[in-house]
Amino acid sequence: MTVTKKGRPWRTALVLGTTAALAALGAVTAVTAQAAAGCRVDYRVSSEWSGGFNADVTITNLGDAVNGWRLAWTFPASQQVTQSWNATVTAGTSSVTATNVDWNAALPAGGSVSFGFTGSRGATNPAPTVFTLNGTACTGGVTPTTGAPSPTPTTPPAGVPYSNAPDGFAGAAGTTGGAAGATVTVTSQADLERYAASSTPYVIRVGAAITVSPYGREIPVGSNKTIVGVGRNGQIVNGGFHLGAGTANVIIRNLTIRDTRVASDDPDDKDFDYDGIQMDTANRIWIDHNTITRMNDGLIDSRKDTTNLTVSWNVIAEGNKAFGIGWTDNVTARITMHHNWIHDTNVRNPSTDNVQYAHFFNNYLQNIRGYGNYSRGRTKLVIENSYYENVKDPYYRDDTAELRQSGSVCVGCTGQRETGGSAFTPSSFYSYRLDPAAQVPALLRTYAGPQAAIGQ
Known part of the structure; x- marks a missing residue:
């Protein structure tokens, strides 16, 4: 498993197969967990601010094809999901389950699927290191590296983005x-x-x-x-x-x-x-x-x-x-x-x-x-x-x-x-x-x- 940080916030890509490909797009945080016959998970914190963050998750199926997937993990610092897209993700708890939506249920052998979420956090925001896909563990070691901090942290989408002045x-x-x-x-x-x-x-x-x-x-x-x-x-x-x-x-x-x-x-x-x-x-x-x-x-x-x-x-x-x-x-x-x-x-x-x-x-x-x-x-x-x-x-x-x-x-x-x-x-x-x-x-x-x- 690898954690990387770079200076520019990365934005979501729907289908990415390898950590190297993800890092090339400029991730703030990336985590890869892998099993020989099971799954790989690329977990990326794309932006952070005081009390919150956005993350993108890509699952690559290394085993048999599945129709209907469920990814589970536990946040190590009591982070919680507040909203999600491209998956149904449990909110309000640090033990999280992300389940497919109708259009992305099929996950063929070697195929990938992605979803994202906005979360709440405390003083720290460590990445989860253990994931399971339909009960199959995706495991590995962690080697963190750091780069320059993001120069302009982003914030989550405003509830009503109606400015009365042009930008x-x-x-x-x-x-x-x-x-x-x-x-x-x-x-x-x-x-x-x-x-x-x-x-x-x-x-x-x-x-x-x-x-x-x-x-x-x-x-x-x-x-x-x-x-x-x-x-x-x-x-x-x-x-x-x-x-x-x-x-x-x-x-x-x-x-x-x-x-x-x-x-x-x-x-x-x-x-x-x-x-x-x-x-x-x-x-x-x-x-x-x-x-x-x-x-x-x-x-x-x-x-x-x-x-x-x-x-x-x-x-x-x-x-x-x-x-x-x-x-x-x-x-x-x-x-x-x-x-x-x-x-x-x-x-x-x-x-x-x-x-x-x-x-x-x-x-x-x-x-x-x-x-x-x-x-x-x-x-x-x-x-x-x-x-x-x-x-x-x-x-x-x-x-x-x-x-x-x-x-x-x-x-x-x-x-x-x-x-x-x-x-x-x-x-x-x-x-x-x-x-x-x-x-x-x-x-x-x-x-x-x-x-x-x-x-x-």
Whole structure:
């Protein structure tokens, strides 16, 4: 059995077969227990904080195939599990049993399965050293090694992650939206357009489903605006928003922006060529907690040097083109994209062209037919702790772009996973917290998109 510590927190991978492979991904703590005919367990503490920790566990079956597994251990310092994912784990006791869920019950000979959990701890957090799988012991010796401590300990996911201030590049640039102006509530297209296009700052609360006429109109948005749905009531139907050249300091939150028809998968279908949110040479923009679906063209387009943009906690779904970034020869844009659930789309997830700094973390890409995160031109892209499920070409770059990836999980993916270049260091520009990749699907299924508590 081996214990290792390294300086950078590691994030969950679903299927890992050896301790060497796990250590290569940067574990904070790893433990391997092994029997000649039974099982091996890789136990990894991926992050720690005062009173708590996150851990990831991978079981490798060294014996006969099993259908239904149960892993048991006892914490040596009275640690307890408080929540878990990809397994049912007993909580509130130091004697722990983790049992399969429906979809991962089968564990063939030589196969592996993984789960994770958040736990509570006291002053110390030693790893358990004895595990049993369906009553078969996984045993071995322990040889601890230590490295540099983690420079930025993470915390567990917040119960309600609804910040009212932007983070990422939009936050670092001082985006405030319409906070300096009056608050108005609109339920008609005429009022929405009047306040959105005004030269005066406004916080515009959308309190109803507004069907846009004519079909496919992109409503112009001026500078210094917050457009926010009231609870889950705010909808923009059969239209979208356009932020034109020079538009700055805009927040779009908590809305459902949707088409009533099923989006076409044919790129040549241009009968109604409009986006959910289109930005051309805009600056200081926060797009947060929206559902954007079934647009004929792009669900989101960030074009022509739009910069200081943060796109967070959105559901971006059911379209041919999800999120295109670029349409410029310049390399000046700065973009943060985190905690977005992109699913059942084709291309541009995103396609990122000539972006000076692009930082994508804790995103969930699911059922992507065309390609995933594509770094193009002279883009410098950093991807961290994202989750890719049934994605073709999850992340890759062209010859001139840079892409650095760490801590992400790919399940059922095919095609390219290509990195290269050093890209940049996001923490040089702003602080942020990474959630473990294995938690991302459940987290976003609950908290992405419009929320009842926002805009009230």
